[in-house]
Amino acid sequence: MKMSSMLGSRFKETPADCQLDSHKLMVRGGYIKQMTTGIYSLYMPTKRITKKIENIIREEMDKIDGQEVMFPVVMPASLWQESGRYDSIGSEMARFKDRSGQPVVLGMTHEEAAVHLARGAAQSYTNYPFMIYQIQTKFRDEPRARGGLIRVREFTMKDAYSFHTSQEDLEQYYEKCYTAYENIFRRAGIPEVVAVKSDSGMMGGSVSHEFMLLTDCGEDTIVLCDCGYRSNMEAADCIVEAPETEEAPLTKVLTPETKTIEAVCEYLHAPANASCKAVVYQKNLTDEYVIAFIRGDLEVNETKLRNFLGEEIHPAEITQESGIVAGFIGPVGLPEGVTYVIDKSVAALNSSVCGANEENYHYTGYNVKRDTPDAQIADFAKTYEGAICPVCGKPHIRISRGIEVGNIFQLGTKYTKSMEMTYIGQDGKPHYPIMGCYGIGVGRLAASVCEVKHDDYGPIWPMSIAPWQVHICAIKATDPEVRAVADELYQKLQDAGVEVIYDDRKVSAGNMFSDADLLGVPVRVIVSPKTVKRGAVEVSKRDKSLREDVAPENAVEYVEKLVQTMLDEFK
Amino acid sequence: MKMSSMLGSRFKETPADCQLDSHKLMVRGGYIKQMTTGIYSLYMPTKRITKKIENIIREEMDKIDGQEVMFPVVMPASLWQESGRYDSIGSEMARFKDRSGQPVVLGMTHEEAAVHLARGAAQSYTNYPFMIYQIQTKFRDEPRARGGLIRVREFTMKDAYSFHTSQEDLEQYYEKCYTAYENIFRRAGIPEVVAVKSDSGMMGGSVSHEFMLLTDCGEDTIVLCDCGYRSNMEAADCIVEAPETEEAPLTKVLTPETKTIEAVCEYLHAPANASCKAVVYQKNLTDEYVIAFIRGDLEVNETKLRNFLGEEIHPAEITQESGIVAGFIGPVGLPEGVTYVIDKSVAALNSSVCGANEENYHYTGYNVKRDTPDAQIADFAKTYEGAICPVCGKPHIRISRGIEVGNIFQLGTKYTKSMEMTYIGQDGKPHYPIMGCYGIGVGRLAASVCEVKHDDYGPIWPMSIAPWQVHICAIKATDPEVRAVADELYQKLQDAGVEVIYDDRKVSAGNMFSDADLLGVPVRVIVSPKTVKRGAVEVSKRDKSLREDVAPENAVEYVEKLVQTMLDEFK
Incomplete structure (x- = not known):
């Protein structure tokens, strides 16, 4: 991609109403454009990032035998009436009537759709277990949309639904999914994500975990202990020592x-x-x-x-x-x-x-x-810094803040019972399948990575999800030598399968570098009259851990290897 | 993928209310499930087909310098009021109010969103031309939803928007896009698609073409001539010879x-x-x-x-x-x-x-x-079979029916003017960019391929978009020899990067073959006690043009080559 023809403008000024660093940088860097509160269009760099995240998610879901399917965005109210959620969910669910007057809703989660698709197609115990997932647009009419892609009303989500014939089987699969999630966050460049016990909320079910990226700007409160105990504040036990008091008459x-x-x-x-x-x-x-x-x-x-x-x-x-x-x-x-x-x-x-x-x-x-x-x-007390850990019993509870980047739930038979989905078991009798569900918000994940991987000048995208792998800056591209070296490098790197963005614009070096910082591409190659004079191109990393002169004739091989090494870190 | 764990059931009976062959076969084959009129969930095979189609589209759009972006599904009414279409489009556009009472619409096309994204980010003539596209869910409250995925209310569409500083530049790009569309349909396995002149309808603009798959079951009427003239009936000139009549008094x-x-x-x-x-x-x-x-x-x-x-x-x-x-x-x-x-x-x-x-x-x-x-x-006469061709002048007009699988429009400045998008030209003055737009319905394309590529037993998917490349049928998989050969083949083909579906179920050979016919995978490998006995596996093509015994030890290489040769046909 040549920057001269890429749509999007970048600027220095801090935009108004941006609290989060990721929000500021993604507006300043030409990543997103708000259409109305909590509804964004994505420019090319963001679309490239989210596609890579989606592919990582796909690979990990496929590894645990997920079947990618597709559910509708617009669904008949009748389906949600079957599960009872048409009435129990509030105004965060968008509802309207279609041209024939039938009430419909916009999907904010797809348990009902998953049961609808599976019901009738998995009538024997031999069909179990299975997991279906989709990556699809969702709409949740969130009253507190804020922070760019962190909390929006319309978003792309991977949502997965597994079906089992026993609680043990669900629990085994739940563990697999837990591991798949750890892989996804590691591969997306944020191994810092931790799983915490959580409250199941409107999803129903008993056991559930949220995957939290710990950061001061998160809006969730996390309870942690050195012993490994982790919980969402909402679900955290509160254990306190009782002071010694003597019994006395009322x-x-x-x-x-x-x-x-x-x-x-x-x-x-x-x-x-x-x-x-x-x-x-x-x-x-x-x-x-x-x-x-x-x-x-x-x-x-x-x-x-x-x-x-x-x-x-x-x-x-x-x-x-x-x-x-x-x-x-x-x-x-x-x-x-x-x-x-x-x-x-x-x-x-x-x-x-x-x-x-x-x-x-x-x-x-x-x-x-x-x-x-x-x-x-x-037990309905809120735990606090210094409270007793329910696992190790020491008064080491710490409170932290985090962004929820994923969640997994053991749903039980809430949906299969209410929607009358059964299979014939080995005993010849009908049973309700036991379900699990597993979500990840794609755009929020992209913004979360930016939130923890950036400096003052822009995002520092991990190689695995970076919009491009290499950013060529041709300074004074009007100089025929500079142009020739840069053009050749651009062509050859692309031929070698490297994803390159090429800044061929007639702008100042300062302008070019600040734009490159905002695009956050992990490897940069500078070609300028100076580098040409010293018979080199300058290869550097966005995170400043490398800066080296390489002879133009070796540059393709050098950069290709560098990219591969950096990619390998996320395998 | 093992068929024993794939969700979806296949059956022989012709389902009720299916007129089109593609609709019948996609219901019978476990491809789609209707949730309500014109709204479907897609099972795994369809999702795999549509992903491949999307990737073909992406590659062709990227080749003509398209930038993939993402627009919202839910958009504020105010944006559509700017262009005037909030009032001019009827009840096919879904409208509702969000929780704060703001009127919003569901996107059925995204000209307004494209202008919103580009406006302010392309203010100089040096930023032009550019093309942005997305592959996204759309909702059109179609009164005549019918025919499975052919005419639905919710669908995935690739929609592209180009912006130019002159009509000539638009026309040049329009030609490129025309060629890209020909490539897409050829690569998806339906080179039979023809471009016809069309009426621009609610899109506005002057020149437009529809890409039509000629088939008797299509609901569009196409006007054709041997000379190459092609038009949608709605846009076709009608030229008739006047009979010789003598002037006479009134x-x-x-x-x-x-x-x-x-x-x-x-x-x-x-x-x-x-x-x-x-x-x-x-x-x-x-x-x-x-x-x-x-x-x-x-x-x-x-x-x-x-x-x-x-x-x-x-x-x-x-x-x-x-x-x-x-x-x-x-x-x-x-x-x-x-x-x-x-x-x-x-x-x-x-x-x-x-x-x-x-x-x-x-x-x-x-x-x-x-x-x-x-x-x-x-000129408002409807042309007819045997009318005079407006291009070659011969009375060779033929009427045919077709399915519209894509369309391209020269929009002019309808949207940039009404939405006040300008750039500063080389003359230092503000100008309105000239737009083109280019759409392809992904699900309809998949169903259209099925409509023209099938036999009585099921679809015959082209290798380029087939849900899998190879279908292994292990007949009597309880026989340890059969199981061993089939298992090894499954593993080795997958290791070689071939996409395999493996029927390992305990069902009859007849059942297995009719399911394989319904899944329409282009290459089939049968392993049975009989083939094992004669020291072979049987490799055949779904279109019946090949049926050959191959020694198990050569099977991986043979099948891999066969798949590659068949893929190459769609390059």
Whole structure:
């Protein structure tokens, strides 16, 4: 490709509204153009990068016996009604009516489509296991689209669906897929990606993992321990040591104007980790109150609470009629009809301070088992830096941030049951297949690589996914000698199968180098009147680890080998 | 790929509601599954075929300096309002509102997106010409979805857009693209495709061609001549010889109960080709009447008429108030405010029979120039078998049917003007770039190949796009010798880079062969107890042009060479 005819313009100025480095650089480098919030067109360099990523994904999926298929973008609502998700998914799913008035949706994930395709085509246990995948455009009407290709509304995704006749078989395949994912991220140049336990959210199912690229700009919170424990904050257990407290009788005490847990602890000289605070929610469907009691020094992890309750909740508006005495809420003597649940951090205390459900009064000596023997106890505390690791038991929990670049789920029979997909087992009876599903966002992966592989001047693309392998800069290409050397090199490298971008424009050397930095091609060859004079071309690496003069007659072989060596690192 | 683990089932019965052979075979062969009208999922074999077609297209587009980019599927309505097509395109364009209430559309073509991407990035004449293309999912809410992948609502399309600084440059590029298209169809195995002049329809612009695969089941009508002239019926000139008629005075004659042109010609003993019949339309926007007068033996080509009028029309409902006397309509003495237009077939007559705009009366001797000197004359007759070829002048016009597998358009400045895309020319002034656009439907191309390359038992895929290159049938694979030979062949062919599907199932030979016929893989290798006994494997071609015993130890080399030779045919 000659740069003189490549569409796209590059510039120095930091564009407005770009928080992430990858976003800034991909706008400045002529990689992407926003059409509207979270919807982008991709220029040639990005398309080349994403094609390479797609091919890496394909190879790894094919290695684990994946069958590439294609599902539609536009799907009938009826299919999503079968699984129940037409109603359970909110406005992030685009819906409209087709010309005949039939309601349709835009695919944001394809479990329903996968079951539709497989149902009827895999009716015997001998057809199992199998995995089908596609690489296709998806639309998710994301309210927080931001950060260039990191969080968009329309995106290309690889989504895979496996079908099994036993949980053991699914688990074996899940392991294979886990390894395939590690290969994909390594081959795409970001071996730093780690798998973390995650919450399954709207996908249903039990076990799931997210593959996270740890970076300060990520919007996910990751919980880590030196022992290897890793979890998404949403799914992380919170283990805390209970302070030693002596059992004491439940005693109502006057605590005037102590509406916060800090205020009451200070007033009573009680430590926060021996107090019980209330966080009030309402159920989305019924507006019924749900009070979560948790140790005063901890926070509620709403995802865990939601999963325990099995329904959606939101922070409450406490009305007078509810009978709830805001600021003095406690588990003993709550108004009729108010549900409550107690975190195990409170249950572990022999004695704690809690509200007395009466203006200006608290209890001391509250003991969960003794005073509220029927209470529901659960784990819904948010873990924190320095908390106890649920695996090694040491207080070494660290909190980090990350970008989710992939996820894998064990789905169970949620979709096959609801959509009535069965096979005849060896026992001659019908069974529901057990499913797994496995996603990777292609554009987000490209941007994530840029996010962690760049310098101030532009991306430093790994050779495996770089838009081109070699960037020739012909400085003063009007000089016939420069032109001749550069032209020949361009031709011969291409003949040798090397992917070359050739800057043949009449622009200054500075301009040429800053554009080359923005394109981030891993190997650069400079041909200029100076290099010609000293009988050489200058070969360098974008990451600055190499800069060498090579005789023009050896340049093709030298560069070809260099490219191959760099490619081999990602095998 | 082992067939035992491939998803998809094949069957013998002709499925209901399939008119086209390709549709029948692709359903029977486990290639496609309909999700709803005109929306399909693709099983693995189809995905492999379409990927190969996409790669052929990519190579040919890259050869003519195409830059692969990616446009969104979901686009803001505002972009389509800029070009004016948000209003001019009907319900075939899907529209909805996103979660923030913004109107959006699903892309059915991407001229607007191409201008959006290029605008601002190609501001100097030095950036021109360039061509950008994508291979992407499109949605067109087609009222007549039918025929499997031939006419669907959702489809994968390659669409390309070129930008030029002069009409000459566009024309040169258009020629290149024309040749690239010929290469694509040849390489995909259907060199029979012909380019025909076509009507530009909603795309705008002047010159355009459709690439047509001639087949009786096509839904387009093609006009051909031995001299090489080819046109879509919609765009075909109609040239007819005028019969010799002597000029005569305009004379009103009583013609009782002769409401059709046939009846009046019979009554007056006048030949149909010396009569003038009326076909009445109304304009879509105003309901105003437009009467088309055409020779009695010819039909109106509504596309040509519409293009001449420059607006949409529909067959009229003639009311009493209109003053139009149905059955006796003629150009002389029409009611006030009725527009009419005369086909050149009538203008060529010295004397003809026409209605007198009075119940039971016609005129004889009507002469266009003499009696209606201000009449608008145009060419809107539909050509027919045996009409005169507009190129060679011989009455050799033939009518054929075809499937449109691609199209190319010279768009002019329709989109760059309406969307204000300019560049600074060599003269220092702003100019609008001139555009071309070039489309190919990938799935339709796959189905079209099947439509013309099949026998009663299944598709006969050309080697260049076949889902696999070699199909191994291991008959009685329970026989350890058969298994050993087949397994080794499968492994070694794959190691040699050959794409193999291996039928290792415990099914009858008949079942295996009929499935192999349905998968249509060009080379088949049969390993059975019989072939093992005679020390051979049987190599055959799907098109039955080869059937040969080969010693197992020579089989890999033999098959590899055979595949290569067959591939070379499509270079």
